Amino acid sequence: MKYSKLVIFKKILDCKKRLIQLHHHSNSGHIGSNLSCLDALVVLHHSVMLDNDRFILSKGHSAGALYITLWSLGRITDDQLDSFSKDDSFFPGHPSGTGIPGLLFPTGSLGHGPSISAGLALASKTQNLDRKIYCLCSDGEWQEGSCWEALIFSVHNKLSNLTILIDQNGLQGFGTTEEVISCSDLTARISSFGVPVLKCNGHDPGQIYDALASPNEDLPKIIILQTCKGNGTLFENKLESHYLPFSSENYNFSLSNLEPVL
Amino acid sequence: MRKAFASAIIQLAKNPNNFFLSGDLGFMALEDVRSAFGNRFLNAGVSEQNMIGVASGLAKEGFTVYAYSIAPFIYARPYEQIRNDLCMPGLPVCLVGNGGGYAYGHMGPTHHALEDCAAMLALGVQVVVPAFDEDLPAVVTNVNSPVYLRLGYDAKPQGFTVSEFAPWRKILTGAKGNLVALGPLAGVAAQALIDLACEARPNIWAVSKFSDNMVPVSFLHDVLDKNLYVIEEHRAAGGLGMTLASQLFQKNVFPKRYFHRFAIGYPTGTYGSQAFHRKQCGLDSESIKNLVLNNS
Numbered sequence: 001m002k003y004s005k006l007v008i009f010k011k012i013l014d015c016k017k018r019l020i021q022l023h024h025h026s027n028s029g030h031i032g033s034n035l036s037c038l039d040a041l042v043v044l045h046h047s048v049m050l051d052n053d054r055f056i057l058s059k060g061h062s063a064g065a066l067y068i069t070l071w072s073l074g075r076i077t078d079d080q081l082d083s084f085s086k087d088d089s090f091f092p093g094h095p096s097g098t099g100i101p102g103l104l105f106p107t108g109s110l111g112h113g114p115s116i117s118a119g120l121a122l123a124s125k126t127q128n129l130d131r132k133i134y135c136l137c138s139d140g141e142w143q144e145g146s147c148w149e150a151l152i153f154s155v156h157n158k159l160s161n162l163t164i165l166i167d168q169n170g171l172q173g174f175g176t177t178e179e180v181i182s183c184s185d186l187t188a189r190i191s192s193f194g195v196p197v198l199k200c201n202g203h204d205p206g207q208i209y210d211a212l213a214s215p216n217e218d219l220p221k222i223i224i225l226q227t228c229k230g231n232g233t234l235f236e237n238k239l240e241s242h243y244l245p246f247s248s249e250n251y252n253f254s255l256s257n258l259e260p261v262l
Numbered sequence: 263m264r265k266a267f268a269s270a271i272i273q274l275a276k277n278p279n280n281f282f283l284s285g286d287l288g289f290m291a292l293e294d295v296r297s298a299f300g301n302r303f304l305n306a307g308v309s310e311q312n313m314i315g316v317a318s319g320l321a322k323e324g325f326t327v328y329a330y331s332i333a334p335f336i337y338a339r340p341y342e343q344i345r346n347d348l349c350m351p352g353l354p355v356c357l358v359g360n361g362g363g364y365a366y367g368h369m370g371p372t373h374h375a376l377e378d379c380a381a382m383l384a385l386g387v388q389v390v391v392p393a394f395d396e397d398l399p400a401v402v403t404n405v406n407s408p409v410y411l412r413l414g415y416d417a418k419p420q421g422f423t424v425s426e427f428a429p430w431r432k433i434l435t436g437a438k439g440n441l442v443a444l445g446p447l448a449g450v451a452a453q454a455l456i457d458l459a460c461e462a463r464p465n466i467w468a469v470s471k472f473s474d475n476m477v478p479v480s481f482l483h484d485v486l487d488k489n490l491y492v493i494e495e496h497r498a499a500g501g502l503g504m505t506l507a508s509q510l511f512q513k514n515v516f517p518k519r520y521f522h523r524f525a526i527g528y529p530t531g532t533y534g535s536q537a538f539h540r541k542q543c544g545l546d547s548e549s550i551k552n553l554v555l556n557n558s
Contacts, residue, residue: 021450097351104322105348109342115312116347126281126301127323146343151311157304 001214003047008205012042013074014256016232018081020070020254024086028093030235032230032241034065036169036202041069043208044134044165052131054120056105057138058113059138059167060094066103077102092157107159111144113137114164121162121220125171136165139224140172143181148193154220155195162220167202171239172258190222194197202227233259263446264291264360266395272298275384275463281320285310285331287360292330310335314343314355314477321353326405331361332342332366333359337382337410347449348408350384356405359388362412362445363495363525365470375412376525379444380500383412383473392427393468394418400427401470415494415536417449419456424498429471430478436463437503437531438558439483439489439517444469444502447493454551464491464554472502477509485510489557494543498524521553 013036023031029036037059049055054175057066067084070076090099094108105116105256117135124131154162168186170177183189191197198214200207202225211223230241233248268291273554274280275298282295282303296303302325302454310331316329328335337344348355359375366373379389387408390401395416402411418424425431434452441464443451448468455463465484469476492503505524510516523544530542540546546554 104351106316106346111311112315112343112347115315115343116319116322118312119316120323121319122304122316123320123323123325126320126325137291138344146311146315149309150315153309153316156307220354232555 003209005175005206008043008047009166011046012039012205014070015072015074016258017255018071019064020080020251022084024251025244027083028064028085029243029245030061030064030093030245031058031233033138033167033169034062034108034169035231035233036160036227036229037062037167038065039203039205040136040167040208041065042072043088043205044212045069045073048212049134051065052106052129054117054131054133055102056117056120056133056135057095057107058135058242059110059141062136062167063091063093065094066095070100070102075083089151103239109143110138111146114147114154117162117164118150118157118159121154121159122157124161125159131161132143133162134165135162136167139166139168139170139174139183139186140180141175142166142183142186145162146200151190152191155193158164158218159220160216160218163216163223164220167227168224169239170228171229171242173242175239184199187224195219196220197224199220199224200228203231263398263416266416267358267402267413268292271295271396273399275302275497277327281327282328283313285313285329285335287331292305301370303380304347307445310339311343314340314345314408316379317355318343318347318351318353318492320352321348327355328358328402329355330347330358330360333350333361333378333412334373335376337375340374341381344387344408345385349387352407353403354407356402356411357387357410358411358413360413360469362414364373364536365414367535367539368533371528377497377499378410378412378529379496380501383500385503389472391443391470392463393443393448393470394424396424397427397470404497413447414446417446419449419453421520422449422456422479423451427553429469429476429552431468431470432465432482433465433468434466435460435463438489438554439464439491440464440467441471441491441493442467442469442506443471443555444494444496447495450540450545450547454547455554462558464489468525469502475509478505481495482499482513482515483518487518489519489521491521491523491553493523493550495525495540495543495545497527498522521557523549523553
């Protein structure tokens with residue numbers, strides 16, 4: 001593993017800028033849930049994951065953040081990225097699972113990633129491969145029963161090569177997670193299934209790295225990223241950030257708001 | 263066919279790329295499978311959505327996966343997982359559904375599978391419905407994409423010689439048109455008609471795979487201007503009869519008359535054995551015989 005604070009901060013800044021531009025130019029929504037998880041995606045892909053590791057974006061509506069992260073790794077070109085949400089593209093608003101190396105499955109319907117990741121983790125264990133599997137969920141996604149099925153399975157089968165990150169931005173499709181279907185306290189509920197849960201500030205790269213780098217011991221690991229939906233924009237922590245594209249005012253504000261936090 | 267399936271699948275256990283998942287089923291049937299597969303056999307518990315997601319992950323890493331449960335629990339409960347996680351990436355996973363049609367009889371309607379083939383065909387899953395126990399070794403191999411394997415009860419007459427497996431097989435020769443049966447109903451039809459003279463009965467075709475382009479040329483030659491009977495323990499919508507009729511229309515091949523017997527659900531609101539439900543649907547041996555004799 002390699003973690004350089006300066007390098008990661010610079011990467012995150014570059015990625016945020018490109019993400020904001022991408023969503024603005026394609027007039028796409030979901031910017032809030034992309035910005036809430038981008039820091040974690042950059043830290044994970046640049047400082048933690050090895051070549052043979054696997055990543056599953058269970059919260060497929062953050063496809064833009066994943067595409068940007070792969071772009072920052074040099075796996076996607078600018079031209080490819082600019083086809084985002086356009087016709088004849090491999091880069092739809094939720095990943096299709098085809099046409100992009102390393103992007104293994106179509107995701108977008110919530111609650112699928114944890115089980116797929118458990119299967120990947122089980123395969124690696126069965127094949128005696130030293131491969132780690134990372135899966136990123138949203139917090140609202142844990143209203144899906146299939147997530148809990150996967151959690152029970154992963155704990156029972158001691159899938160210690162599996163790490164599930166949960167982007168806890170507190171907002172979902174039509175309200176806050178607290179008022180829609182509360183899973184509070186999500187940390188306590190998941191812990192009660194017998195699995196270690198780490199919490200960290202999902203916009204602090206150092207904390208994210210420390211949580212990812214901590215050993216899994218003999219069980220899967222859950223990391224809850226406490227995040228802000230649409231952070232740094234005018235619709236920060238607002239439901240609008242889930243659906244609406246940038247207005248010109250919001251776009252200009254969001255770009256000008258990008259400053260290194262060192 | 264559970265035991266025949268188990269015997270066939272055990273032969274595949276030595277291949278380290280094969281993996282077996284069970285949705286907590288297999289008592290007095292899969293114990294030897296479990297032993298043969300060792301750490302590549304896993305009871306995934308009562309969580310079919312998760313089981314299919316896990317199967318997709320395993321398959322993505324190179325395993326051919328057999329995922330086993332009672333039929334409705336393997337195709338209906340995890341339908342979106344099959345669609346998104348298996349079919350979109352086209353992964354080699356065989357969904358083994360035990361008890362197609364009314365085979366779970368007295369267990370009640372939640373355990374019956376009457377629309378399974380249509381549901382799977384709509385997703386592009388290859389549907390395989392063996393007719394006889396002897397078919398199992400042939401149908402469990404060569405899983406290269408999503409497959410739905412519908413198991414039932416072999417109903418062939420005693421002493422009946424089963425020909426080598428083929429997706430479409432003429433298992434009995436006749437001169438009065440053609441009877442097409444889905445899977446094990448071919449055995450029921452053979453029971454019904456085997457004692458009739460060849461001149462008085464139709465050809466019986468056992469269909470064990472059906473898809474968008476399934477009709478063999480030899481069948482097309484036989485069907486023109488003759489009676490065609492289709493029997494299936496499956497709903498009419500999207501089943502063998504509709505699929506076959508559509509293909510015959512597209513090829514401008516028209517039988518003289520078309521008769522379709524299929525699963526009509528629960529017309530009296532009551533429940534019973536597989537034999538009871540087959541009788542209600544006209545899919546029992548006696549009804550099939552009368553269908554043919556009354557329309558020849």
